[in-house]
Amino acid sequence: MDLHSLVKDSSLIQSGAYINGAFVSAKSGATFDVTNPVTNEVIAKVADCDASMMEDAISAAHAAQPAWAAKTAKERANILKKWYDLCMENADDLAIILTAEMGKPLAEAKGEIGYGSSFIEWFAEQAKRVSGDVLESPFADKKFMTLRQPVGVFAAITPWNFPNAMITRKVAPGIAVGCACVLKPAEQTPLSALALAELAHRAGIPAGIINIIPGMDAPALGDVMCRDERVRKITFTGSTEVGRILMRQSADTIKKISLELGGNAPLIVFDDADLDVAVEGAIASKYRNAGQTCVCANRVFVQAGIYDKFAAALTEKVAAMKVGDGFDNDVVQGPIIDQQGFEKVERHVADAVAKGGTILTGGKAHEMGGTFYEPTVITGAQKEMQLYSEETFGPVAALFKFDTEEEAITLANDTIFGLAAYYFTKDVGRVFRVGEALEYGMAIANTGAYSSEIGPFGGVKASGLGREGSIYGVDEFLEIKLMVVGGI
Ligand code: SIN
Secondary structure (H helix, E strand, O other), rough: OHHHHHHHHHHHOOOOOOOEEEEEEEOOOOOEEEEEOOOOOEEEEEEOHHHHHHHHHHHHHHOOOOOOHOHHHHHHHHHHHHHHHHHHHHHHHHHHHHHHHHOOOOOHHHHHHHHHHHHHHHHHHOOOOOOEEEEEEEEOOOEEEHHHHHHOOOEOOOOOOOHHHHHHHHHHHHHHHEEEEEOOOOOHHHHHHHHHHHHHHHHHHHHHHHHEEEOHHHHHHHHHHOOOOOOEEEEEOHHHHHHHHHHHOOOOOOOOOOOOOOOOEEEEEOOOOOOOHHHHHHHHHHHHHHHHOOEEEEEEEEEEEOOHHHHHHHHHHHHHHOOOOOOOOOOOEEOOOOOHHHHHHHHHHHHHHHHHOOOEEEOOEOOOOOOEOOEEEEEOOOOOHHHOOOOOOOOEEEEEEEHHHHHHHHHHHHHOOOEEEEEEEHHHHHHHHHHHOOOOOOEOOOOOOOOOOOOOOOOOOOEEOOOOOOOOOHHHEEEEEEEEEOOO
């Protein structure tokens, strides 16, 4: 695949780290391969940065941040708005780059570019609405007020499953309120990150405000981010395991932390659900991005009275899903990102079958080969199966049967995770009862698709800390300062 010949503007394909406003090679000259997950072909060689380059990036961010923070919110917003416009103008190319390095179908990649860009537009607007308070003073001669000020330099670590949107959802709120950032993109998908940097550069975001440090040695790069006193905040999307490490490593420098970690999303279908809506919702939630999102339904709980009908209707739709190269027409599911991810899906399905599950469709590697896996539906799922307690991160819907509302809520909450939960019912009272009882950061009734810039995205329990997007997203990048003026 010659990626340069697929895009209109090949200068969006960058291979250097982006530090202090320039694309640079690794000091050691080292590079790593970026491959297309469909063919395993190398599509680019990208700078493999070491810890000293992360330090350089932090120095650049630290030097540039005060002048950026001193700009008015409107000045920053206007620059972000240009970045947004450039992302939209180049959406087709950004989507091609994303599909080439990550494998999701091109239409889904275009959807992600729109979604990702919406965070830039949204936070350009929100930056102008950051305000402190004048408080009712308890003393006649003193005034009390609060200021909300940028935390300073923040570090971001982003995943491969949304190579564009997880960057903009972190970087846009941070820089909109006057912070500067150093970002390490997933090693599988650095090209989308570097293309965003190129557009940020063209938009006039000053040197040092956004720095992108690709590299294979994630522990070493993360360690510098966590231990450097100048970095005042860490924001991470990825596994709970890595989230715990980052939290521990940030303890010495007492950083602000936001974490968007693993999930184990329940999707509950009650007897009184609209069957078509529930099937459509389950497909949207479960099979989006080949099941590789933190909010994909992982355990599907179906009430006994609708179980067989739901299983049959879901199976019919899933069996018709077209799997293939994301660049081919009508493909709705691409490959699993890598061999390790593929093997986890195989392991979960084998374990489910060994423990009594029945495969209604799929259940094996797809004939495309590589890491393609057939969209799968399994009935007779049981609590003892691995897929009950572990996130599969693949296109496998396991259907558990339940009898009562209480039982469904207990099962749904029976996990250390608490990111997204879905439920389907036409009973308005149940919508509220169940929504309130679910121990999740996001309780979603009668739809499987809800991600947008306006909804606060985030989890509870082992699924993380903080919220991204929405009117709350800027809070993670601001400190509240109390100012008291006496002698009045
Ligand atoms: C994720 O999987 O972490 C993000 C999904 C989304 O933003 O909808």
